Amino acid sequence: xxxxxxxxxxxxxxxxxxxxxxxxxxxxxxxxxxxxxxxxxxxxxxxxxxxxxxxxxxxxxxxxxxxxxxxxxxxxxxxxxxxxxxxxxxxxxxxxxxxxxxxxxxxxxxxxxxxxxxxxxxxxxxxxxxxxxxxxxxxxxxxxxxxxxxxxxxxxxxxxxxxxxxxxxxxxxxxxxxxxxxxxxxxxxxxxxxxxxxxxxxxxxxxxxxxxxxxxxxxxxxxxxxxxxxxxxxxxxxxxxxxxxxxxxxxxxxxxxxxxxxxxxxxxxxxxxxxxxxxxxxxxxxxxxxxxxxxxxxxxxxxxxxxxxxxxxxxxxxxxxxxxxxxxxxxxxxxxxxxxxxxxxxxxxxxxxxxxxxxxxxxxxxxxxxxxxxxxxxxxxxxxxxx
Numbered sequence: 001x002x003x004x005x006x007x008x009x010x011x012x013x014x015x016x017x018x019x020x021x022x023x024x025x026x027x028x029x030x031x032x033x034x035x036x037x038x039x040x041x042x043x044x045x046x047x048x049x050x051x052x053x054x055x056x057x058x059x060x061x062x063x064x065x066x067x068x069x070x071x072x073x074x075x076x077x078x079x080x081x082x083x084x085x086x087x088x089x090x091x092x093x094x095x096x097x098x099x100x101x102x103x104x105x106x107x108x109x110x111x112x113x114x115x116x117x118x119x120x121x122x123x124x125x126x127x128x129x130x131x132x133x134x135x136x137x138x139x140x141x142x143x144x145x146x147x148x149x150x151x152x153x154x155x156x157x158x159x160x161x162x163x164x165x166x167x168x169x170x171x172x173x174x175x176x177x178x179x180x181x182x183x184x185x186x187x188x189x190x191x192x193x194x195x196x197x198x199x200x201x202x203x204x205x206x207x208x209x210x211x212x213x214x215x216x217x218x219x220x221x222x223x224x225x226x227x228x229x230x231x232x233x234x235x236x237x238x239x240x241x242x243x244x245x246x247x248x249x250x251x252x253x254x255x256x257x258x259x260x261x262x263x264x265x266x267x268x269x270x271x272x273x274x275x276x277x278x279x280x281x282x283x284x285x286x287x288x289x290x291x292x293x294x295x296x297x298x299x300x301x302x303x304x305x306x307x308x309x310x311x312x313x314x315x316x317x318x319x320x321x322x323x324x325x326x327x328x329x330x331x332x333x334x335x336x337x338x339x340x341x342x343x344x345x346x347x348x349x350x351x352x353x354x355x356x357x358x359x360x361x362x363x364x365x366x367x368x369x370x371x372x373x374x375x376x377x378x379x380x381x382x383x384x385x386x387x
Contacts, residue, residue: 016130016140018188019123022082023147025182026119029089029175030112031155033096034058036171037105039163046102054109061114062347069118070340074333078126082186085119088112090179097172115179117347121339126189128327128335137324138275142268145319149262209338214329217383218322219345221281224373224380225318226346228288231373232257232311238366239296240304249301257308261316268320277321278387284321285377285384288314292374296367325387 037054072081092111095104127140162170209215233254240250268275291310298307322342330338360368 015189016127016143018185019127020143020147022182022185022189023120023123023144024151025178025185026082026085026089027116027148028151028155029093029178029182030058030116031151032159032171032175032178033093033108033112035156035159036163036168036175037096037109039171040100040105040168041102043168044102054106057106057109058113058116059347061110062117062343065114065117066121066340066344066347067337068340069121069343070336070338072118073122073125073336073339075336078122078189079186081122082119083183085115085117085122086179086183086186087115088118089115089182090176093172093175093179097169097176100169112175117343119182121336121343124323124339125335128323137327138277138320139269141320141323142265144323145265145316146262149258149265152258209330209334209341212329214387215326215338217387218326218329219342220383221285221380221387222318222322222342223345223349224376225285225288225315227349227376228292228311228373229315230349231292231369232308232315235295235367235369236304236308242366245301245304253301253304253308256305257312260309260312264313264316265320268317275321277325278384280317281321281387282381282384284314284317285381289374289377292370292377295370 034055041054069081069085072084088111092108092115094108095111096108099105124141124144127144128137130136130140159171159174162174210219236253236257237250240253245253288311291307291314295304295307295311298304323339326338326342327335360372
């Protein structure tokens, strides 16, 4: 039986608000760049294919950098990897601002996506060190998950207003300021360096973590639920357009998902001590599976909103549970690697899934991706029951 985790130092727990603020700024830089770059490309007449290419670059960089980011966090703690992420975000946004050409904006998208990967692994690892009890892990990661949700909600609005009132360059300029603010906020977090390693220390490969049964099962469940998130993002515009819904109605349906995901994370913060992670994961998978099966037959905008809200509750509750269980399933000195490997697999699915969903919907039926996801969630119940 393993020893209980040591209590987090008080000065680290007091730094938690700075962690959330840093996460919001780094993620908001990426979200602002994503919106502004998409509008710039369309404004220049490059077409929808170029928009898709730019959006895919945000997920490509984390695939390449996630494992390295995990090792960097395990070796050096919080400040060095966050500094690297902040520098990447600043250079990426600045490049898009000063060189308004497609290659420069594409490079900026690549750098901003990679910046979130490098910084997020270090931020999540540091947040895990601040928990004193198992219930606190869920509560902490629920707060951390609210950071990207807030930036995804606010960044497009701010970027759109700046572009309409000032010009396209103002959106990139705003994105350039955010990493500088993130760097200042990160400096408020006390230094908590990991144990010094001797020259004889031999670091194990991240892939060795797959030998841990609990970690392996967690990744399988996480992949199935993350793919469900991608399926919803793909199917809502397609089904809405096929039914003749307006763009605003489709936006409201997508918004109901985001609102529900935010609300359930706030609920986890409130009731963390009373939640059994494994049971909550299985329940979320069951709700998501049934909703995916029925989604294509939900009536009108209101029906789709209710279905999206149910999916938002189910899928939005997953990340805090997964991260809390991951921290208990892996050795403390390898948390960075575990988080990086998780990010690699999730982003790999994010790149591949939309393309697969598109081909499946074109070859069969518009709702086919939803049915495939229901089957995948049913299959994932088997490893989930062994958690």
